Amino acid sequence: MRTLADPTRRAVFERIIRSDEISVAALTQGSGVTQSAISQHLRSLKLAGLVADRAQGRNVFYRAERKGLAPLVDWMSHYGVFWRERFADLRTQLKELDR
């Protein structure tokens, strides 16, 4: 549980949960922190058994270990992040319509 006390780490974890698999580069994009900071959070999450990784070429992909996370991530935390992102996407679509 302490692993998820850090808000940035929790945000990283929640993004991994909502993706089947996601690369470190994709996780870094839009996160507001550096790739090395993301990598450090990923190491902690992996140590805690919450995520697993897979190397492919020069990329490393992460996926959630659903057994590890089941009791930790409830619907409410999932949708708290989900709707915030949908609002951002809605704003982008409105800007598209303005063009």
Next chain:
Amino acid sequence: MNDAALNTGTQEIVVDEFFPHAPEIIWKLLTTGELIGRWLMVPTGFEPVQGTRFTFQTTAAGAWDGVIHCQVLEATPNERLAYAWQGGHAENVGYGAPLDTVVTWTLRRVEGGTRLRLVHSGFVAPKNDSAFKTMSGGWKKVVQTIGTLAGGPH
């Protein structure tokens, strides 16, 4: 209304933001199937007509196929859209557990645009789950941040 709307002791997520667009334009994005797919998820069978049933396909988990079952509860053009949002499976805990909730969009015309408010209600707190308390503290912070960024009261 379904059970989620009537239950007491449930919790909700609120996101409230200002958009520099007329309510009519936002309503179109909230209620046109093809446009919904661009910012939310692609709906199957959606019509902004009370009683209409539709679905979204999300990530499956355990015994749950990932389908969100929805039904339009209210559709008042340019003002209010509410739909039931149900899914999950009794064999799952956490993500993928039974979900019986309601999503309500409220559009309020204000100077220079619209205040759009989302209320996702009906979340049931897992019993004796310290994880829930920790995580729900997280989203409350998120909502507060959104409120600050939007520059207005909730």
